[in-house]
Amino acid sequence: MGQFILKTRVYLGKEGLDEILTGVGRAFIVTDKFMHESGMVGYLTEPMEKKGVQYQIFSDVKPDPDIATVTKGIGQLLDFKPQVLFALGGGSSIDAAKAMNWLSVKGGLAEKMSFVAVPTTSGTGSEVTTFAVISDPQKSAKYPLVSEDMLPDAAILDAELVRSVPPATTADTGIDVLTHAIEAFVSTNANDFTDAAAEKAMKLVKANLIKVYKNPNDMEARQKMHDASCLAGIAFSNAGLGLNHGMAHTLGGHFHIPHGRANGILLPYVMAFNAGCHDGLTPVAERYAQIAEVLRLEGSSVRQSAFSVVRTTKQYINQLHIPNTIEAAGIAREDFEAVLDEMAEAAYNDSCTRTNPRACSVEDIKEVFQRAYTGKLI
Numbered sequence: 001m002g003q004f005i006l007k008t009r010v011y012l013g014k015e016g017l018d019e020i021l022t023g024v025g026r027a028f029i030v031t032d033k034f035m036h037e038s039g040m041v042g043y044l045t046e047p048m049e050k051k052g053v054q055y056q057i058f059s060d061v062k063p064d065p066d067i068a069t070v071t072k073g074i075g076q077l078l079d080f081k082p083q084v085l086f087a088l089g090g091g092s093s094i095d096a097a098k099a100m101n102w103l104s105v106k107g108g109l110a111e112k113m114s115f116v117a118v119p120t121t122s123g124t125g126s127e128v129t130t131f132a133v134i135s136d137p138q139k140s141a142k143y144p145l146v147s148e149d150m151l152p153d154a155a156i157l158d159a160e161l162v163r164s165v166p167p168a169t170t171a172d173t174g175i176d177v178l179t180h181a182i183e184a185f186v187s188t189n190a191n192d193f194t195d196a197a198a199e200k201a202m203k204l205v206k207a208n209l210i211k212v213y214k215n216p217n218d219m220e221a222r223q224k225m226h227d228a229s230c231l232a233g234i235a236f237s238n239a240g241l242g243l244n245h246g247m248a249h250t251l252g253g254h255f256h257i258p259h260g261r262a263n264g265i266l267l268p269y270v271m272a273f274n275a276g277c278h279d280g281l282t283p284v285a286e287r288y289a290q291i292a293e294v295l296r297l298e299g300s301s302v303r304q305s306a307f308s309v310v311r312t313t314k315q316y317i318n319q320l321h322i323p324n325t326i327e328a329a330g331i332a333r334e335d336f337e338a339v340l341d342e343m344a345e346a347a348y349n350d351s352c353t354r355t356n357p358r359a360c361s362v363e364d365i366k367e368v369f370q371r372a373y374t375g376k377l378i
């Protein structure tokens with residue numbers, strides 16, 4: 001049975017905060033060190049002070065949060081007993097807060113509290129997704145937890161919060177948005193509703209990502225990328241993702257490559273595999289050809305149009321100075337080969353891979369990894 005869930009109230013601007021804080025006595029803020037030390041957390045604490053809301057800040061979240069951080073946060077959350085839980089930051093802070101909220105309430109340790117996500121990167125769309133990605137550093141693994149109960153009650157989209165994101169992070173997170181939209185669009189669970197969100201996200205990325213990478217103060221383009229990130233989140237939260245994320249989780253887990261960059265490195269190679277660029281066109285090529293149409297790319301046949309999408313993403317990756325192979329990301333061949341079998345197995349078992357449009361074996365995934373290492377695209 002197909003379905004489409006929209007739960008999160010999305011406020012388009014700071015004004016939403018006033019409404020959210022009305023009548024609130026205690027709030028707990030999950031964020032990272034940069035947000036705390038740079039003073040950006042004042043975005044939440046200043047209005048809280050004005051309204052007499054008592055708050056506590058947990059700023060121990062690091063990129064790719066692990067279970068130890070989540071457990072520590074739960075301890076403080078349970079002591080503080082907030083009515084509202086805020087997540088302020090990129091996907092890492094939002095995912096850590098999601099896991100704290102979900103585990104403490106599901107485990108019967110805390111009363112249900114209101115949960116508000118305030119993204120400061122335009123990338124994961126985590127503010128509207130059922131996903132939280134938690135790392136296990138000992139196993140060099142990342143696990144996507146998926147539950148409807150993790151969806152935030154509200155999100156605030158304010159591009160002012162993204163202004164300070166450095167260009168390399170703008171590039172990584174922006175290509176993550178594109179990967180979400182493309183994977184959702186070709187997913188086995190895609191439907192008209194997820195397509196609508198994914199198509200709009202792709203169009204916004206095309207019109208704004210390179211612009212904002214070149215000019216971080218282009219606030220119109222920043223807001224459009226923030227919207228694109230949220231729309232792509234709505235699309236993939238409902239349609240699911242695919243092999244690209246399955247592979248990126250294990251690649252990022254092993255070699256500490258930022259999530260979006262790992263996706264960007266792999267994207268052309270996964271699309272080439274899905275479309276059958278090496279071994280005969282697959283029915284998925286038709287879906288990529290539809291993306292070419294959405295993005296108004298050239299192509300007079302399904303083959304040409306599908307290739308055109310692969311080529312275009314390669315161009316974005318070059319323009320954004322994202323490494324275009326795993327080798328170019330600085331991974332030595334012997335280190336890569338030492339974990340290749342393990343990574344192929346992990347990607348095969350990753351829950352994101354289940355909705356990939358082309359069935360794949362561990363051997364297939366190994367080959368895609370090898371192509372992405374050397375840059376053998378076609």
Ligand SMILES: NC(=O)c1ccc[n+]([C@@H]2O[C@H](COP(=O)([O-])OP(=O)(O)OC[C@H]3O[C@@H](n4cnc5c(N)ncnc54)[C@H](O)[C@@H]3O)[C@@H](O)[C@H]2O)c1
Nearest residue numbers: 034063064090091092120121124126129131133164165259
């Ligand atoms: N839940 C989901 O649906 C979902 C989807 C995709 C990825 N993820 C996960 O999200 C995490 C990645 O999130 P991300 O890409 O947003 O990065 P992030 O949250 O890890 O942040 C990356 C870096 O950017 C900094 N930063 C964040 N906002 C900033 C700002 N406004 N100005 C300056 N610096 C800023 C952070 O301090 C950090 O150092 C990964 O763990 C990934 O697996 C989750």
Ligand SMILES: [Zn+2]
Nearest residue numbers: 124176180263
């Ligand atoms: Zn992603």
